[in-house]
Amino acid sequence: MTTLITNATLLACTPDMPVVEGGFVVVEGTAIAATGDSPAPEIPGAEVVDVGGDIIMPGxxxxxxxxxxxxxxxxxxxxxxxxxxxxxxxxxxxxxxxxxxxxxxxxxxxxxxxxxxxxxxxxxxxxxxxxxxxxxxxxxxxxxxxxxxxxxxxxxxxxxxxxxxxxxxxxxxxxxxxxxxxxxxxxxxxxxxxxxxxxxxxxxxxxxxxxxxxxxxxxxxxxxxxxxxxxxxxxxxxxxxxxxxxxxxxxxxxxxxxxxxxxxxxxxxxxxxxxxxxxxxxxxxxxxxxxxxxxxxxxxxxxxxxxxxxxxxxxxxxxxxxxxxxxxxxxxxxxxxxxxxxxxxxxLGLDGRIGSLEPGKEADLIRIDLSAPRMQPVYDVYATLVFSAMAGDVRDVMVAGRWLMRDRVVETVERKKAMRDALQTAVRFKAEMSRIDAAG
Amino acid sequence: MTTLITNATLLACTPDMPVVEGGFVVVEGTAIAATGDSPAPEIPGAEVVDVGGDIIMPGxxxxxxxxxxxxxxxxxxxxxxxxxxxxxxxxxxxxxxxxxxxxxxxxxxxxxxxxxxxxxxxxxxxxxxxxxxxxxxxxxxxxxxxxxxxxxxxxxxxxxxxxxxxxxxxxxxxxxxxxxxxxxxxxxxxxxxxxxxxxxxxxxxxxxxxxxxxxxxxxxxxxxxxxxxxxxxxxxxxxxxxxxxxxxxxxxxxxxxxxxxxxxxxxxxxxxxxxxxxxxxxxxxxxxxxxxxxxxxxxxxxxxxxxxxxxxxxxxxxxxxxxxxxxxxxxxxxxxxxxxxxxxxxxLGLDGRIGSLEPGKEADLIRIDLSAPRMQPVYDVYATLVFSAMAGDVRDVMVAGRWLMRDRVVETVERKKAMRDALQTAVRFKAEMSRIDAAG
Incomplete structure (x- = not known):
């Protein structure tokens, strides 16, 4: 399966840390097949994801x-x-x-x-x-x-x-x-x-x-x-x-x-x-x-x-x-x-496999939405990421070619169960803390 | 006009910094008329906003x-x-x-x-x-x-x-x-x-x-x-x-x-x-x-x-x-x-009018959503606000009894125009910076 991501503010995180406007990424199976700037290639049968100028960077x-x-x-x-x-x-x-x-x-x-x-x-x-x-x-x-x-x-x-x-x-x-x-x-x-x-x-x-x-x-x-x-x-x-x-x-x-x-x-x-x-x-x-x-x-x-x-x-x-x-x-x-x-x-000793967007590396990447008022204007996209962006701006997440989150919806963890189980455990922790506090 | 906010984790920010679960706030016109814990009063004709356990605190x-x-x-x-x-x-x-x-x-x-x-x-x-x-x-x-x-x-x-x-x-x-x-x-x-x-x-x-x-x-x-x-x-x-x-x-x-x-x-x-x-x-x-x-x-x-x-x-x-x-x-x-x-x-010399949720003060208040995974569990709601919350968790904002934002939609600023005007100005700034850089 091939995914073609287009129209990205592409931060490949290769040694020069380039910023490519209108960039694309081709994902084939679990790996990155190609990256570059516009025009994006035509790939018959590929799922095309136009990210509308959003940031695409390594996970x-x-x-x-x-x-x-x-x-x-x-x-x-x-x-x-x-x-x-x-x-x-x-x-x-x-x-x-x-x-x-x-x-x-x-x-x-x-x-x-x-x-x-x-x-x-x-x-x-x-x-x-x-x-x-x-x-x-x-x-x-x-x-x-x-x-x-x-x-x-x-x-x-x-x-x-x-x-x-x-x-x-x-x-x-x-x-x-x-x-x-x-x-x-x-x-x-x-x-x-x-x-x-x-x-x-x-x-x-x-x-x-x-x-x-x-x-x-x-x-x-x-x-x-x-x-x-x-x-x-x-x-x-x-x-x-x-x-x-x-x-x-x-x-x-x-x-x-x-x-x-x-x-x-x-x-x-x-x-x-x-x-x-x-x-x-x-x-x-x-x-x-x-x-x-x-x-x-x-x-x-x-x-x-x-x-x-x-x-x-x-x-x-x-x-x-x-x-x-x-x-x-x-x-x-x-x-x-x-x-x-x-x-x-x-x-982690994994820089040969992940950490940058390069052909041959695993397709671990994220999309970051730039539309919040606090994210604009963008003079230096790295400063925008460091000082203005927050977790909630991450819109899509892919690991090894698989989307784990799309449009803020996580597809691989049962959210309700995870939250409910956590809260039930927290109730037991709170009771024990009260016992500890009561014991002085 | 009267608004009755119920079922809040109410942080009134009065001197003892109390945390009230199941709290309510009554807003009449521009001011706070009452606050307290459950049961909330019955107020005929009031708009009732059940915040489902979300935080209500001073703006x-x-x-x-x-x-x-x-x-x-x-x-x-x-x-x-x-x-x-x-x-x-x-x-x-x-x-x-x-x-x-x-x-x-x-x-x-x-x-x-x-x-x-x-x-x-x-x-x-x-x-x-x-x-x-x-x-x-x-x-x-x-x-x-x-x-x-x-x-x-x-x-x-x-x-x-x-x-x-x-x-x-x-x-x-x-x-x-x-x-x-x-x-x-x-x-x-x-x-x-x-x-x-x-x-x-x-x-x-x-x-x-x-x-x-x-x-x-x-x-x-x-x-x-x-x-x-x-x-x-x-x-x-x-x-x-x-x-x-x-x-x-x-x-x-x-x-x-x-x-x-x-x-x-x-x-x-x-x-x-x-x-x-x-x-x-x-x-x-x-x-x-x-x-x-x-x-x-x-x-x-x-x-x-x-x-x-x-x-x-x-x-x-x-x-x-x-x-x-x-x-x-x-x-x-x-x-x-x-x-x-x-x-x-x-x-700002305004503590007689705002800064806490008390009867007689101006109704400046915000609602904060606790549903993100990073916000749970809550052992200490103040720690949750300080270390886990982010701007995007603010859901509703009221100033002087008027909702400025509801469900993340700002009602008092034209978002598209504000963003477009800002970006146009930024383009001119960038051009001038290039001129400065070229001049050395």
């Missing part, structure tokens, strides 16, 4: 998320100890395969509605996440968490690896769902366990490894006290600082850390809103980029960042670097969109 | 804007000298009463679509702004700029005052449009002129005074070099630091400045995104509030802040204070919504 990439945590969105806001007071007890009590399916389905709906086509996830019962991502038609790197803190789905590290093996067995070779292993963080996954992950990863070179790294003050203190090292050095000592390691946060990274990270060729998922909302600080994104590290824009889980909306990250991503640089110049809009697309793909 | 207040500058939105992004390279030459060439009408109409459309019902404006040909605001049904404090830098609408200060007098004559006693005088800033309005404004204001106690204050590094340097003083001190020396002065930005304010400002009882319009986008820094909002200063949330002009969307400010407003405080606790969501409503009204 966006969210390289760090905890999808199922939509169910915790906005819970215990502004409470400094909410992790220990609410989140961990609630997770221990309520995280089941069913809860993971429920939260992940709500997340899938939100991701599609916001123009995200690829997501990297880290959570529990990750096989369930993979199944929901698959059914929603999204592309995902689904990471089974391995941790020491008695997480909800494994009592022992052996059990954690068993869950990972099952995940790999189920999704190995899947065209869109990529199984991944996710040692939680240097402070929550013992150095011997991280080393075991590193050895396991040696034997599974196609399985991406994800980790939280250099996110918190307490992590810095813990690493210094326990190992006399910085978090990046602990991961290095574990043998895990390696090519393709997807490092989320990287807030507290020194010049020397960045050098080690660049030498090892790790990748970075930047979580601007999540880090700022917690009062933690601003990651040195431009310094990491200058060292050659790929940096993508991530939402973190909705417990920390509330939404899975990359547009809501764009303002903070650029403003924070401008604040650090005390100038209007750092992190121009075009770089933000590069990060949200091809750089995000690079972070 | 939001944007206390600092340059509405007509929608036409400059996104122009010269990331260019450090864009003010002198593009903006001032373009303003000198193109700012006419017609251009002001065009840009302000686009802004009115955007403000209504985003749930802002009251706006304070500072620009040129401000009588035109007042007329557009009036026709759109909005509430506005419209400030005629007075400045030394040969602005587009007055060659001399006398001419500036004459424009102000004409503005006052036209709108004095108007129920929604409040004429205002706006000396531009300490560095752009001579101290003798600011003093003349102060004396004029003594004779016009009902006319609010607006000023840009302590916004830029270059302003600090200029004030130090010219007067040996800080910007706040220059305004004080001019006799203008006085009760009700609406001070936009207040980024570079010391403890001593804040003390002077609090003693004088000035008000502050905080422009979080505009300040950060220019790399200028973070205003010490919590310190100003602790000193008793009312602080509202403003968008600044769309040249600086791109949109007139207060929702897009909420994240930055709270995140910036959390970053300053290095904690999750500062500026909780409920305080952000207080700032966007009753505190914004206080900044």
């Amino acid at each position: 966006m990439v969210n390289p760090h998320c905890h999808m199922a945590m939509t169910l915790f969105r906005g819970l215990g806001e502004d409470v400094d100890d909410r992790l220990y007071r609410y989140v961990l007890p609630l997770e221990r009590k309520f995280v089941t395969p069913e809860m993971v399916r429920t939260g992940t389905a709500l997340a899938a709906l939100e991701l599609i509605e916001g123009g995200v086509t690829t997501v990297a996830d880290m959570y529990y019962f990750e096989t369930e996440v993979g199944r929901v991502v698959d059914k929603a038609g999204l592309r995902g790197v689904v990471g089974q968490t391995i941790a020491d803190f008695d997480p909800p789905d494994h009592k022992t590290i052996d059990e954690g690896f068993a869950l990972t093996e099952a995940l790999v067995a189920e999704f190995s070779g899947h065209p869109r769902v990529i199984p991944s292993i996710a040692p939680h963080a240097p402070y929550s996954t013992d150095i011997t366990v991280m080393n075991r992950v590193a050895r396991w990863a040696d034997e599974h070179p196609d399985v991406p490894v994800q980790i939280h790294l250099a996110e918190m003050d307490s992590e810095m203190e813990w690493c210094a006290k326990t190992h006399g090292l910085r978090p990046v050095e602990v991961v290095e000592k574990a043998g895990l600082l390696r090519k393709g390691l997807i490092c989320a946060h990287c807030l507290h990274v020194s010049e020397s850390d960045i050098k080690k990270m660049a030498h090892a060729k790790v990748c970075v998922a930047h979580n601007a809103r999540s880090n700022a909302k917690a009062g933690r600080g601003i990651a040195p994104v431009e310094a990491m980029q200058a060292a050659g590290l790929p940096v993508g824009i991530a939402t973190d889980g909705p417990m920390s960042g509330n939404t899975l909306d990359l547009f809501a990250q764009f303002g903070p991503v650029t403003m924070f670097q401008k604040l650090l640089g005390h100038s209007r110049k750092p992190m121009p809009s075009v770089e933000v969109i590069r990060m949200a697309t091809i750089e995000g793909a690079r972070v | 939001m207040v944007n206390p600092h804007c340059h509405m007509a500058m929608t036409l400059f939105r996104g122009l010269g992004e990331d260019v450090d000298d864009r003010l002198y390279r593009y903006v001032l030459p373009l303003e000198r060439k193109f700012v006419t009463p017609e251009m002001v009408r065009t840009g302000t109409a686009l802004a009115a459309l955007e403000l209504i679509e985003g749930g802002v019902t009251t706006v304070a404006d500072m620009y040129y040909f401000e009588t035109e702004v007042g007329r557009v605001v009036d026709k759109a049904g909005l509430r506005g404090v419209v400030g005629q700029t007075i400045a030394d830098f040969d602005p587009p609408d007055h060659k001399t200060i006398d001419e500036g005052f004459a424009l102000t007098e004409a503005l006052v004559a036209e709108f004095s006693g108007h129920p929604r449009v409040i004429p205002s005088i706006a000396p531009h800033a300490p560095y752009s309005t001579d101290i003798t002129v600011m003093n003349r404004v102060a004396r004029w204001a003594d004779e016009h106690p009902d006319v609010p005074v607006q000023i840009h204050l302590a916004e830029m590094d270059s302003e600090m340097e200029w004030c130090a070099k010219t007067h040996g003083l800080r910007p706040v001190e220059v305004v004080e020396k001019a006799g203008l630091l006085r009760k009700g002065l609406i001070c936009a930005h207040c980024l570079h304010v010391s403890e001593s400045d804040i003390k002077k400002m609090a003693h004088a009882k000035v008000c502050v319009a905080h422009n979080a995104r505009s300040n950060a986008k220019a790399g200028r820094g973070i205003a010490p909002v919590e310190a100003m509030q602790a000193a008793g200063l009312p602080v509202g949330i403003a968008t600044d002009g769309p040249m600086s802040g791109n949109t007139l969307d207060l929702f897009a400010q909420f994240g930055p407003v709270t995140m910036f204070q959390k970053l300053l405080g290095h904690s999750r606790k500062p500026m909780p969501s409920v305080e952000v919504i207080r700032m966007a409503t009753i505190e914004g009204a206080r900044v």
Whole structure:
């Protein structure tokens, strides 16, 4: 089946970041067959979609998320100890395969509605996440968490690896769902366990490894006290600082850390809103980029960042670097969109397959409506995307040649069921929070 | 005519910031007659609007804007000298009463679509702004700029005052449009002129005074070099630091400045995104509030802040204070919504008439749809508003008892004409920018 998209403001997100007015895209099967400017070719039998000047760009990439945590969105806001007071007890009590399916389905709906086509996830019962991502038609790197803190789905590290093996067995070779292993963080996954992950990863070179790294003050203190090292050095000592390691946060990274990270060729998922909302600080994104590290824009889980909306990250991503640089110049809009697309793909090791609109790449693309008053005039379409656009402006979403949303209607997630299941779970969470509060 | 709004998640924004489920509001003519929780009263003949659990809250207040500058939105992004390279030459060439009408109409459309019902404006040909605001049904404090830098609408200060007098004559006693005088800033309005404004204001106690204050590094340097003083001190020396002065930005304010400002009882319009986008820094909002200063949330002009969307400010407003405080606790969501409503009204001296939903106040209110996946679950409705809501979630807007927007359709601005006029102006701006760029 062939689809011909015409009359687009085409942002292919190739290295020069060109803007083509009146552009076209030809999709054949799951892949992009051609792109260009007008006139569009005549293709007998093709479905022709005239987008009337709307933006067509690559589907966006969210390289760090905890999808199922939509169910915790906005819970215990502004409470400094909410992790220990609410989140961990609630997770221990309520995280089941069913809860993971429920939260992940709500997340899938939100991701599609916001123009995200690829997501990297880290959570529990990750096989369930993979199944929901698959059914929603999204592309995902689904990471089974391995941790020491008695997480909800494994009592022992052996059990954690068993869950990972099952995940790999189920999704190995899947065209869109990529199984991944996710040692939680240097402070929550013992150095011997991280080393075991590193050895396991040696034997599974196609399985991406994800980790939280250099996110918190307490992590810095813990690493210094326990190992006399910085978090990046602990991961290095574990043998895990390696090519393709997807490092989320990287807030507290020194010049020397960045050098080690660049030498090892790790990748970075930047979580601007999540880090700022917690009062933690601003990651040195431009310094990491200058060292050659790929940096993508991530939402973190909705417990920390509330939404899975990359547009809501764009303002903070650029403003924070401008604040650090005390100038209007750092992190121009075009770089933000590069990060949200091809750089995000690079972070996940998928830049050969997605992240730009080029013949041979997978047909993951989105259409953005420019008709809202706040979107006009357009002097610089990248600035329009970064400062004016919002999730609701995304009109159509395609992954691997399949429309997941058309005219704001998501076709691959049962919206009513997803919303109802989520609300029912939230009622149980609220009751438990009242019990916790009553207990003092 | 009576309207009865029922079944609301009612945020009245009274001092305790209560959340009432199943609330109702009775609107009679232009004013609120009653509010409460279920059961709603039976009112024969009233139009009943069952909002099905949606949020009903006060229309939001944007206390600092340059509405007509929608036409400059996104122009010269990331260019450090864009003010002198593009903006001032373009303003000198193109700012006419017609251009002001065009840009302000686009802004009115955007403000209504985003749930802002009251706006304070500072620009040129401000009588035109007042007329557009009036026709759109909005509430506005419209400030005629007075400045030394040969602005587009007055060659001399006398001419500036004459424009102000004409503005006052036209709108004095108007129920929604409040004429205002706006000396531009300490560095752009001579101290003798600011003093003349102060004396004029003594004779016009009902006319609010607006000023840009302590916004830029270059302003600090200029004030130090010219007067040996800080910007706040220059305004004080001019006799203008006085009760009700609406001070936009207040980024570079010391403890001593804040003390002077609090003693004088000035008000502050905080422009979080505009300040950060220019790399200028973070205003010490919590310190100003602790000193008793009312602080509202403003968008600044769309040249600086791109949109007139207060929702897009909420994240930055709270995140910036959390970053300053290095904690999750500062500026909780409920305080952000207080700032966007009753505190914004206080900044404009209108808190006796608007800013909360109470019997006797003007019926300025908005309805917010909670049905998007990113809005659910709701554990804390203020967090939902601050971190998940966006302009597109505003469904209905009422000002002084009149619906300006119902079901996302703005009834008081001709959308097609506003968009077309804006785009035609933008074409002329683009041509002039090309000419400037070609001239090198």
